[in-house]
Each structure stands twice: as structure tokens, then as C-alpha cells.
Amino acid sequence: MELDQLTECYKAMADKTRLNILALLRHEELCVCELVEILKMTQPSISQHLRKLKQAKLVKERRNSQWIFYSIDGEIYPFIKANLDALPDMSEKIEQLKQSGGKVCC
Amino acid sequence: MELDQLTECYKAMADKTRLNILALLRHEELCVCELVEILKMTQPSISQHLRKLKQAKLVKERRNSQWIFYSIDGEIYPFIKANLDALPDMSEKIEQLKQSGGKVCC
DNA sequence: TTAGTATATAACCATATGTTTATATAAAAT
């Protein structure tokens, strides 16, 4: 692949918050406010991280009325599956979100 | 894997020069002065990039008298092979180095 | 020991990055 594209990919992954987001989206698509709640970060901060991931084509978005749901993309990277598989399991966080009533939606 | 370890890995890969170094080392181990010549960058700059790669355990070093040869490591990362395979082929650069008489060594 | 070569480290500086606060946009509900 092109080095520039690869650099953009790894830059997008070179941040703990963004790896957390990818790890969460591996389980299921989530909207911004859900990520805000799980990660305990401000909404603008999460939005900017999502923008970077989207620009690197690691996630894609889908609008559903007020909400924008983000999900894993990365199909342009032949290695993406191997990298996602190395991310820690976040099912507990997703569980907590559902139990705290927050799921679908905010 | 641990998110902190993964973050360090992707930070180390999030730079075009360092991806170039990895792409070159995929072909064969190289010493600092060879990388300097191929990449047309200053020696301190290359050394600092190598340090980052080494700290992330993506490369290892082997001393041979005055020279320190760097080579690919990355064995702690289950996805490393897939990622290295996506790097562009650099055999032409290696060829040029050998023809310019520079190989083994400096 | 001294001089030379290969590499590492430190100090400095310019640019990039991530966070926060404030504001804008877009859709929904009233």
C-alpha cells in the first residue's frame, strides 16, 4: 500500500482513546453520546476522535434521525482484522451501558 | 493485548520515516549509516526514529564492532506479519545502495 | 595514547496533537 495511506491509518490508531473506541465498536455500532458515557469524556473530544478515525477510513457513520451511529470500516486495509483482534474485549463496558439504561439511546 | 502496549506500537508506526525504515528492514538488517544514506536524512534523526521503534519492540539491534545492525522484531504483536506485508517493496532502494558501493559498510 | 568512525543523547525550536469551552448545525418535539 501507499505509505501515506498507511501513515494516516497508524496515526489514527496511535491514541488510547481511539483504540478504545475501535475496541467498543467491534462489539456493535454506537452513537456519539453512548461513547461519551462509556469513556467519560466530553462530547467534542469524542467527536474529534471519531473524525480522525473516519478520515482514515477506519470507521463509517450512519445517520438515524438525531443520532449518528458509528461502526467499524477499515476494509481498505488488508491487515485490519488481525489488528482489531488484538484489541481488548470491552463487552463488560457495553453491558454496563445497557444496564444503566442508556442504550438506544441517550 | 494491553491498550498501552498497543498504543506505543501504533505511535511508533505513525510516522512515514519509521514505516520506511520498517519496509527496508523487511528485506535485510541494516546499520544506521546505511539507513542515513538510503533515506537521505541526518544521522541523529534516524537514530531517534530507531530508538522509538526499539522501545516499541518493533526492531532489535545487534552490535558488530563499530556498527549496530537493526532488524525487524515485533514478535510480541500477533498482527505484525500482516502489517509488514502491507508495506511497499523497497528492494530497489536496497539495490541502489549496494551498487553505490555503500553496502557493508559505510 | 591519540585520531577516526559509528552511533547515541541533549538542547533547542517549529509544528502537530488532544483537550476544553463556546458556538454552530441538524433533526425532533412541542
Added chain:
DNA sequence: ATTTTATATAAACATATGGTTATATACTAA
């Protein structure tokens, strides 16, 4: 239409990063 909710963008600031120049270290050769 106006208000509310969800998300995006902008401005400002502190910290991180990468490059350069200068210097230190490690090994070799004489």
C-alpha cells in the same frame, strides 16, 4: 416557529513530536 437534543466545528492552550545542531559515548586503527 420555538425549544430541545445530538453532533460538529472553531478558538485557545498545553503538551507531544520530529528535525537540527552540538556534544558525548563506544569501538577501531594507528
